[in-house]
Amino acid sequence: MTGLEIPFRGETLRALGSGALHWAARDLLIVSDLHLGKSERTARRRGTMLPPYETRATLERLAADLDASGAGAVLCLGDSFDDLDAARGLDGQDRDHLLSLIEGRGWHWVEGNHDPGPADLPGEHHAELTLGPLTFRHIAEQGAVGELSGHYHPKLGLPGCGGTRPCLLFDTDRMILPAYGAYTGGMPATAPELRALIGQPAFAVLTGTKPLLVPYPARAAGRGRRRF
Template sequence: MNAIEIPFQGETLCALASGALLWRARDLLIVSDLHLGKSERIARRRGTMLPPYETRATLERLEADLAATGANGVLCLGDSFDDLDAATGLEPQDRAHLVSLIEGRAWHWVEGNHDPGPAGLPGVHHAELVMGPLTFRHIAEPGAQGELSGHYHPKLGLPGCGEARACLLFDATRMILPAYGAYTGGMPATAPELRALIGSPGFAVLTGSKPLLVPYPARAGAGRGRRRF
């Protein structure tokens, strides 16, 4: 399993190539911004048709991470669905696939700005969640300690590395996870909103076939990508 171990607030978290985090001490896989049902939501609201495969691709990625890690718990850091109607509008086979992943696991849904209420699926819904020294919420709060969040979909490009890649950003006090779902855009990691949240020294872990740890902020070439929430 490709992973980078990160000491954080007295715990060890493993950053996976997919953008997920593994907290071995709690047997917990942490993901953010799955945005399940995005193509259905776009078709419903805009009349624009996209290939309806992003939910399947995201669930297959999640299933692979669960198989590789053996995690018995999952924590979704908000915007798990593109909106609450998307949660009820999943294709029957996608809903069945998701329920099969939830069954037998401790599953936590943290609310996001796209899905502010329970989605009518198994698992426990939280506005935010505290476990030991760590606080899990969707949107980072200034001054927080031991915080893990999502929302911003950070992406980072480096010279010679091709397209910008989704990335985890972190410093000694907080982590901001990348979007885990397919069809999700991103915010350049060098954007002022993210620079204001990540202190020095800061680091980024780029996703891909193999996770890549780099200092943050990076030099020229960073941040190609568009912000889409």
């Protein structure tokens, strides 16, 4: 399984090219912001039609990561569904696929701002979860240590890379995961909201076929707006 090993708070986490993290010592795959059902929610609320394949694409990516890692448990760091109605209204084939991934595995749903309550699906539901030295929540908190979160959908571009890529941001105290779901927008990694959370030294892992580790820019190139 390809990826980059990252020492963090005495543990070793492997950043995968998909945006997931694999914590081998806990047999755990960690993902954030799947936003399953986004196209359905967008059509329902805005009347804007998107190709209705993002849930299937996201679940196929998740299945591939589970096959590659062999992880026996999954932790979803919030906004797993675009809203509760999207969770209840999953296409039958997609719901069956998700249930097949859950079956036989420990499954943890951390609450997000899009999905504040438990969906009618198997698994354990948490406002936040602490495992050993690490705490998992959807939105980062100032002053936290050993924290993993999502929410912001960070993205970063490099000269010659052909645009931006979703990225994992981390310093000595926290990690902020990229959005795992298809059709998710993003926030520039140098936006003020992320600058306020990420200290120095810090790094970014750009997603892709081969994840790329780069220093987190010490200075913001400009202000960014949240788009997700």
